[in-house]
Amino acid sequence: EPEVTQTPSHQVTQMGQEVILRCVPISNHLYFYWYRQILGQKVEFLVSFYNNEISEKSEIFDDQFSVERPDGSNFTLKIRSTKLEDSAMYFCASRTGLGQAGELFFGEGSRLTVL
């Protein structure tokens, strides 16, 4: 069964360092997303990406965040200068289909710990 894969599963970094989280969405999917989940809290939308550009982003997704699809298969989330409050589980998701909403497939997440 096709799946969304994410690396690394866990990353520990120092405050102020740059972090790149990587995702390989399901191959025929067209829409890509990053969500995050602070420990014990709900899953929050960060950004959606379609046709090689950001289609929507939340207030959380400030100038420290960026996304990229560099090679047609990987989808990355970069945090330029990490803060303590960036510590969370980051989930990549993807879906296919145009127009009508449909199943969003989530990866298993990358846990980011900022010290």
Add this chain to the structure above:
Amino acid sequence: GENVEQHPSTLSVQEGDSAVIKCTYSDSASNYFPWYKQELGKGPQLIIDIRSNVGEKKDQRIAVTLNKTAKHFSLHITETQPEDSAVYFCAACPNTGFQKLVFGTGTRLLVSP
């Protein structure tokens, strides 16, 4: 923007009992309502979804009901089993075309044998 409330935050049942989780949403333009199950250390997995043109949907032991007028929707799990134990999230999707899901706060379901 959309806001989704979910209750209860925890739910303990005996194996074989039914479990009901309720959510309310605020944006009448939302038209897609999925339910996700999240097991420990894993990503959310879709278990059932419903669109705003349908009032009820069932898949084996799982059913979802939607009341558009009252802006609430519910997940019903019958004949619960220990492997149903997980955190369940409801979500609502405003009709923007890009499917930005707004999640509820989650319900931790514990099914005791």
